[in-house]
Amino acid sequence: MASTIQKREKYEAFLKQVKLLSKLTESEVNTIADAMNEENFIDGSKVTAEGDKGDTFDIVKEGTAVVRKMIGGAEKEVARLESGSSSVRSPCSRQSPARPLASPRGPLRSCPSTAPPSPG
Numbered sequence: 591m592a593s594t595i596q597k598r599e600k601y602e603a604f605l606k607q608v609k610l611l612s613k614l615t616e617s618e619v620n621t622i623a624d625a626m627n628e629e630n631f632i633d634g635s636k637v638t639a640e641g642d643k644g645d646t647f648d649i650v651k652e653g654t655a656v657v658r659k660m661i662g663g664a665e666k667e668v669a670r671l672e673s674g675s676s677s678v679r680s681p682c683s684r685q686s687p688a689r690p691l692a693s694p695r696g697p698l699r700s701c702p703s704t705a706p707p708s709p710g
Contacts, residue, residue, distance in 0.1 A: 594624060597623060597624065597626075598620050598623045598624065600623075601622075601623040601626055601701070602619065602620075602623060604649075604651065604674075604701075605619050605622060605623060605649075606619065607674055608649055608674045609674065622647075626649075626701045627701070628651065628699055628700070628701055629699070629700045629701075630697070630698070630699050630700075631653075631693075631694045631697070631698040631699075631700065632694065632697060632698075633694055633695065633696050633697065634693065634694070635693060635694060636693050637655055637693060637694065637698070637700065640659060640660060648700050648701065649674065649675070649700070649701045650671045650672060650673055650674065650675045650698065650699075650700055651673060651699040651700060651701050652673055652697070652698070652699040653673070653694055653695070653696055653697050653698035653699060654670055654671065654672055654694065654695040654696065654698065655670070655671040655675075655693065655694055655695070655698055655700070656669075656670055656693055656694070656695050657669040657670070657671065658693070670695070
């Protein structure tokens with residue numbers, strides 16, 4: 591029980607700053623915090639590859655993730671995710687594939703959760 595409380599406290603302030611989660615109740619934020627862990631990635635590694643199963647909801651805690659997609663036979667940058675950004679491995683629905691290739695630009699700390707936020 592004490593470790594659950596410590597984990598919630600560790601992530602609570604951070605999660606409240608994430609725009610996508612700003613309208614969630616405290617209970618919903620706690621559910622996400624309970625399901626979170628931190629993963630570290632180094633520059634040039636892959637967080638996800640285009641077509642991977644999207645079964646986690648990620649929030650960039652520190653660093654930048656570069657999102658690329660194959661367009662017209664060439665890999666093109668389509669987004670950059672900074673601290674507080676989400677969707678590195680998040681699917682549009684639980685059955686859909688993950689977003690395009692994402693890789694860190696420099697050191698990256700991500701907080702994946704297997705409990706995606708409720709829509710709305």
